[in-house]
Amino acid sequence: MIPKGHLLRRINVFVTSVLGDLHEQLGPFYSDIGRPSIDPELLIRMLIIGYCFGIRSERRLCEEVRLHLAYRWFCRLDLNDAVPYHSTFSENRLNRFRESDILRHIFERVVIAAMEMGLVKGEGFAVDATSWRRTQAVITARRPMNSIGPRSSSESVRWLSILRHSKPKRRLMAMPRMTTRVVDPRANDSAVMSAATQGDLAVGSQSAWTAKANKRVQFGYGLNYLIDIENAVIVDVEATPARTYDEVAATQTMLDRAEERFDLKPRRLAADTAYGTGKFLGWLVKRKKIIPHIPVWEMSDRQDGIFSRSDLHWDRKRGAYICPNGKLLKTSGTVHDGRTLLYRASKRDCDVCAIRAKCCTTADARKIPRDIHEDARDIARRKMKTKAFAKSRDERKRVEMRFAHLKTHHGFERLRLRGLSGARDEFHLAAIVQNLKTLALRTLGPPTRRRASYA
Ligand code: SF4
Numbered sequence: 001m002i003p004k005g006h007l008l009r010r011i012n013v014f015v016t017s018v019l020g021d022l023h024e025q026l027g028p029f030y031s032d033i034g035r036p037s038i039d040p041e042l043l044i045r046m047l048i049i050g051y052c053f054g055i056r057s058e059r060r061l062c063e064e065v066r067l068h069l070a071y072r073w074f075c076r077l078d079l080n081d082a083v084p085y086h087s088t089f090s091e092n093r094l095n096r097f098r099e100s101d102i103l104r105h106i107f108e109r110v111v112i113a114a115m116e117m118g119l120v121k122g123e124g125f126a127v128d129a130t131s132w133r134r135t136q137a138v139i140t141a142r143r144p145m146n147s148i149g150p151r152s153s154s155e156s157v158r159w160l161s162i163l164r165h166s167k168p169k170r171r172l173m174a175m176p177r178m179t180t181r182v183v184d185p186r187a188n189d190s191a192v193m194s195a196a197t198q199g200d201l202a203v204g205s206q207s208a209w210t211a212k213a214n215k216r217v218q219f220g221y222g223l224n225y226l227i228d229i230e231n232a233v234i235v236d237v238e239a240t241p242a243r244t245y246d247e248v249a250a251t252q253t254m255l256d257r258a259e260e261r262f263d264l265k266p267r268r269l270a271a272d273t274a275y276g277t278g279k280f281l282g283w284l285v286k287r288k289k290i291i292p293h294i295p296v297w298e299m300s301d302r303q304d305g306i307f308s309r310s311d312l313h314w315d316r317k318r319g320a321y322i323c324p325n326g327k328l329l330k331t332s333g334t335v336h337d338g339r340t341l342l343y344r345a346s347k348r349d350c351d352v353c354a355i356r357a358k359c360c361t362t363a364d365a366r367k368i369p370r371d372i373h374e375d376a377r378d379i380a381r382r383k384m385k386t387k388a389f390a391k392s393r394d395e396r397k398r399v400e401m402r403f404a405h406l407k408t409h410h411g412f413e414r415l416r417l418r419g420l421s422g423a424r425d426e427f428h429l430a431a432i433v434q435n436l437k438t439l440a441l442r443t444l445g446p447p448t449r450r451r452a453s454y455a
Contacts, residue, residue, distance in 0.1 A: 001069055005447035007052055008074040010440040015074075018109035019044060025105055029096040038084050043092055044106065045075045046084070051433040054411025059086040098421060103428040107237065108261060110435045114233045115262060119442050121230035124293075124392065125258075125266040127251045127275065128399040131220040131242035132415050132423070221415060221423035222247045223406075225399050225431070226254040228264075231442055232398040235264060237431040239424040244274050251275065252283060255290070268293050270392035279339065281380050282373025292380040293392035300369075307359045309368050314378075321368050325353050329368055336369075343368040406430055 002009055019041050026040050049071050050061045065071040066083045077083065097103060114120050220242035227234050236254035240246035251271070258264045268291040269284060276297040284290050300309040312321040312329065321329040321343050327350075329343040336342060350356055350365040360366040371377060383389050406412040412430060415423055 002073055006070055007437070007440075007447070008049070008070050010444055010447065011048075011052075011436040012074060014110070014113060014436055014439045015045065015048060018106055018113055021109075022102070022106075025102060026096060026100055029100050038088055038092075040092065040096070040102075042075055042077070043084065043089060044102075046071075047089070047429055048433060048436070049074060051410060051412075051429045052437075054409070056411055056416055058089045062086045093417075093425060097425070103425055103432070107428050107432050107435075110432055110439070111233065111235055111262060114231075114435060114439055115264075117439065117443055119231045119438070120228045120233050120235065120262075120264065122228065122264045122266060124229040124268045124270065124395065125226055125235065125255075126229050126270040126392075126396045126399045127224065127226045127254070128272065128396070128403070129222045129224045129240070129242075129247040129250070129274075130403040131222050132412070221420065222250070223403070223423075223427045223430075224250045224254065225402055226251065226258060227399045227402065228266075229270065229392075229395045229398060231438060232402065233438055234402065234431045234435050235262065237427050239420055239427050241420070248275055248277065248280050251280070255288060266290060268388075268392060270294070270396040272396070273297050276377075276380060278371035278373035278377050281376040282371075285376040285379055286373075291383065292376070293383055293389050293396075294380055295384060296377050296380045305358065306361065307366075309370075312368060314374075321370075323359065323366060325349070325355060325359075327353075329366065331370070335372060339372055340369045341372060343370055402434060405434065 022041050022044065030037055046061055046065055049055065049065065050058070053064075055061045055064055062083050062085070065075055065077070072079065072081075111120070222240040222242040224238040224240060224247055225234050226236040226238075235258050238250040238254055240250045255266075255269070265288070270293040273295045274297075276292075276294045281292050281294065281296070284292050284294075302308045307324060309321075312323050315322050315328075318328070320331075323329060323345060327345055329345045331341045331343045333341070345360070345366040347365040350360050353359070410430065410433070412426075415426055417423065417426055
């Protein structure tokens, strides 16, 4: 009764293979006595159905599996077999699944299956992140935030550490005056005030304020994908607060883990400007020996007609800048803010300089900050002019397509589970399903568009 080209028929063989050792992995987390437990393979298969077809509610998932023939077949349920009660999922998720980290294990088994089928080349990776907002932990204030508390956008904001509370929502609602602005110190003040006037308060500090892509500012989690460019197989996935700083740090974790778990070390990494910081490029080039196909995050270019840093020549041999007037700018070697060296011109040179008005308008002598990882940034800048970089920039879109498909094909618009661990579970299941679909597509070909075959 189930068409040959049905998605569940196409992925079933791979699912059977990757779940082969599921009972062995989860064995220590089940008791030898008591009532028989619900087969974890059934639960995982049901979750895979849910993420394949965008069935976001577990209550609805149980109902769909009860009624849908293909879903029953995929779950190996006979027509008379009972479907688990929906709360079984949360019970298992909060206990066995998280303790055993089984979703991570299944994800890695899927990646290994893709590698065995030659779908992972390992030459070039791409990384990107997107944010998803939470649902359950964002609550609406009882009265508009703009009617109470401070109104100035420049007013200092302080972080409310609600994680300490066991019942954060109840505790927050019990507050007589909700005057505290809950905000990540790195968030933009005006964006935060705009959110506050819309009446949202958020609890918990595992997520982060985000106003990416000009969406409404919100608390959210970042989904980080590291993909192999060849077939867009997701080789690692990580959940973070929706904050660029954490997303870049997660990339380091993912690259290290891909090397450790799968012995995969790419020759090049493609990413967008958010990853073009000196610190990350330095780590990538010096520690990992990976060529960055990443646009450099330029903060030094000036638009007011004054010489920018790029107008000065870096003399590598002498370790100094040469200004347009041919004078040297040297450093004392002191590292400022843990990452910057200051190169200074001589006051005597600048005082008599004919082009001083275009270079040094306020200070006694021109100063140029240089990132301690500027060498790595220079390597990335040189790469930006190559054809290989242009190719990587196009290929990088494959990771963005992964996010787009999640939203359009899998109904993945808001997070359903609470906390970073909930986001992690959801992102792993999403990555498992997307990789399973890639496995089916690359090995079986596209599903036939002709009338379904039931053979
Ligand atoms: S002002 Fe100083 S640093 Fe600038 S061009 Fe003149 S000599 Fe060089």
